[in-house]
Amino acid sequence: MNRRNTWFRVVCLTGVALTAFALGGFANQKGQRDSNFASQTIDLGMVVSDLDKSLKFYKDVLGFTEVPGFKVPGAFGLDTGLSNNIDLDVHVLVLGEGETATKLKLMQFKSTPGARVDNTFIHSSYGFRYLTIPVKNLNLAVENAAKGGGKPIAKCPVPLPQGFPAGLALANYRDPDGNLVELVGPWSKK
Template sequence: MKNIFLVSLLLVASAAQSQNQTEFDKSFVSIGVIVSDLDAALDFYTNVIGMKETGGFNVNEEFALKTGLTGGIPFDVKVLKLRDDPNATEYKLMSFGNKKNTSETHIQERNGMRYITLFYKSTDDVLNRLKANNIKLLGETPITLANGKSFILVQDPDGTFIELIGN
């Protein structure tokens, strides 16, 4: 009986260890988004969408050039998360004063990152904030999905599509 218990314990430990084996150091993705107006984007994502600003950092000219991120143009980054948790995905906003993107109405109109999906316990509060801030709801949203959850589609100030899904 002891042997069966020990073998079972070793199998469970081995399975747990193999699931943790990956080349990645972190279990989340950190996404950088260039916006035309950093203040407007920060206001939208924090006060309307409900993200939390959890930090930020500056990239100086020398580092921007050495890393190849820019041709030596310094920039500031604001880090947002859905919750202040070290394992939460980071949504990093930065601006270079570029003009807004051309207006688009659907995700298929351009290559690259086109949308994000956020999952809410309830979409009631975010829907109220969207309406209070006169944010246009796209399509015929909100609609009810097959699983009973609500689906809302909006765009941020630069045109990135945002799916909001919840009860």
């Protein structure tokens, strides 16, 4: 397996874990005291095709805040299997404040662009398929997204189906690379 595929799989698995955590935010978390995890949140690294467009989407449409990023030397990337000796310039976006804030780490590789995957539907490709972002007020989140130029896809917002908590709905968006981002929270149909 080449390093690009390995990196992609790491990003995909991280996305799956982030989604599981986000959905778990609505449920009671048991056994945290016995866990070896240092944090209840995880960071997600995402390679993007156009850093400026992606930063604008995640900040202006979804409401992330950019905090100081960091650089990773190419040799370290090679030694850890993250890259094939390419320096990383990582832009960090957060939801919330403090050490437990979810972090989305964006990076672009202009000299070695990655391959696109089929993002038509979540079942179109294996791996990381979407981000779930729980919100306190979906109506407000959709309004704020529209102010930033975001448009929900399909018929969104859509109430969650029977069996999920009543009063919650989901609004899906696509980032500049076609990745699905879902906002989930309390919603009232206007």
